[in-house]
Amino acid sequence: MSVEPKVERETLRVHFARLWDSDLAWNFRNSPLAVVSATVLLVIAFTSIFAGVLMPQNPFDIMQLFLDKANLPPVWSEGGAMPYVLGTDMQGRDVLSAIVYGSRISLVIGVASVAVSMTIGVLVGLLAGYIGGALDNFLMRLADAVMSIPTLLVAILVSAIFRGLLPVEYRDTFAPLILVLALSLTSWVVYARMVRAVTMVEARKEYVMAARIINVPRRRIILKHILPNVMTPALVTGTLNLGLAILAEATLSFLGVGMPSAQPSLGTLIRLGNQYFFSGTWWIVLFPALQLTLIILAVNLLGDWLRDALNPKLK
Amino acid sequence: MLLLVLKRLANAVVVLLFVALLAFTIFKFLGDPVQLMLNPQATQEERDALTQRLGLNDPVPVQFVKFVANAVQGDFGMSYRNQLPVMGVIAERFPATFELVMVSSIAALLIGLPLGVFAAINGGSFMVRVAHIISMIGVSVPAFVIGILLILAFSIELQVLPAFGRGEVVDLGFWTTGLLTSSGRYALIMPAISLALFQISFIMRLVTSEMLEVLRTDFIRFARARGLRARAIYFRHGLRNCLMPVVTITGMLIGDLIAFALVTEIVFQWPGMGFLFVQSVQYVDIPVMAAYLMIVCCIFILINLITDLIYVVVDPRMGATAIGGSNVR
Secondary structure, eight states, rough: SSSSSHHHHHHHHHHHHHHHSSHHHHHTTTTTTHHHHHHHHHHHHHHTTTTHHOOOOOOOOTGGGGGTTTOOOOOOSOOOOTTTTTBBOOHHHHHHHHHHHHHHHHHHHHHHHHHHHHHHHHHHHHHHHOOOOOHHHHHHHHHHHHHHHOHHHHHHHHHHHHHHHHHHHHHHHHHHHHHHHHHHHHHHHHHHHHHHHHHHHHHTTTHHHHHHTOOOOOOOEEEEEHHHHHHHHHHHHHHHHHHHHHHHHHHHHHSSSSSSSTSSOOHHHHHHHHGGGTTTTTTHHHHHHHHHHHHHHHHHHHHHHHHHHGGGOOO | OHHHHHHHHHHHHHHHHHHHHHHHHHHHSSSOOOHSSSSSTTTTTHHHHHHHHHTTTTTTHHHHHHHHHHHHHOOOOBBBOOBBBHHHHHHHHHHHHHHHHHHHHHHHHHHHHHHHHHHHOOOHHHHHHHHHHHHHHHHHHHHHHHHHHIIIIIIIIIIOOOOSOSSSOOEEOOOOEEEESSSHHHHHHHHHHHHHHHHHHHHHHHHHHHHHHHSSHHHHHHHHHTTHHIIIIIIIIHHHHHHHHHHHHHHHHHHHHOOOOOHHHHHTTSHHHHHHHHHHHHOOOHHHHHHHHHHHHHHHHHHHHHHHHHHHOTTHHHHHHHHTTTOOO
């Protein structure tokens, strides 16, 4: 019994060494842009996960907001005061805390919508590519139709429709769910097309033929044999689309059809700050905008690197 | 060729019907038009009369057919918000959006093309990488963030450009334009830049990669061997060969841009269609929402259709794949 953990640690070390030695890891270590953007993302993820411990204030807790501390500028300009490093907004909300809590909402919605749309897209792509025929035709025409409406419009409409269907008192509670749905319903198409193409290539390969000859059920072939082979391109597409998803969420919230002001994401914070910045309180809008840009840029750079690193043509 | 055109047209019609169905569904399930149009004190008789007049007692498929028939004639009903015909309200806003999108597309081409060529010619992998990073930043900064930064810098700090509105416009009867007055032109600068930045990055990246590909081909090497001057090689032989995809993709981007302009229009309070749409979403003004959706999709599909067909005319090799229904993107 006492030997087991040691063995486990040993295999872990082997696994790690293998990972460290792999092409991908080597490529990563030698790409400064990838290392920097991964670090930035890790820091942002870490601060937003432990926001409750790290931040001076919980911006959702009205008891912690003081109106006499409203509209304070950042500490380095005249009139700023600790602990409000980046100043406060019109309700006395600490801008830094609001940004970190807002990043959490933005990241969660972005990741969730990528996960949902990837699941839908991969399933549709597998079915269309493997089964083919009328099903393929129907699914792909549907994808064409979705593609021929500008994404932003669909997202706004879906969001508006669901908000209209829900009674007012539930709107804020379900806002994150509505957003994930609105973003997923438009972006699954990218995955579906890509997975379909890969599936059609895989389905003609010998291992699939062999599996069919020995009568492996169709569901098992799709899920156990083809799915693992489409996951790599799907995950790369997912990373590249995460930036778009975060951007789309921010845009919807900025337009006022996304997260409500009681639960602000970065986009909501920018919208709220934008209403006031002619009165000179630039910090309320500038810092969330910078954070949002930083997140999207880091995700995009990382996705770009991953695509190039996994592209055999460039090696 | 004719077959291809017909097939494309049929596809476009199917997609438009799909969009119409979507617009109709919004109509049908989002709010009760009778309740929204009448005041709360209306009697039951008045309600029934309006329901009858709006054709809401007909079976749903009949309503849909009527909706499409009216839409084809440009009749989208009355706006709930101000009781004006929807088509007129949108037509009034169209020139503002159109001018914004056109000016920023032309600017994007004029800036993006030379930058892309420059990055490709000054080959060194260093320039390409710098160009790549710059375009990455251009793609990553949200349009509304650029708009806000521009307003902060040029309207609040320097106070040289107006932060909102369209300036003075000249009414030509069927069209209003801000391009003829200096205040109109000044007002256009920042919205156009913030809308164009994404396109600039996109075009620049596209031109760079296309150019690098073309410059690797044999006929360029042959042109070099003939002793042609570098400028002739790059612009007469190189750029020409990568212009086609650039132009078509820019064309397709214009469709996206008309929809995407709504974000810019909100930031700069630009009185275009997008601004109207976001307002109507907030007021649940469904006829305007539905009409905007239909019109933007029409433009979008039309542009895609035209660019697809141009592609086939210019490059016959595309015909074969285009018939298969694959999208150029």
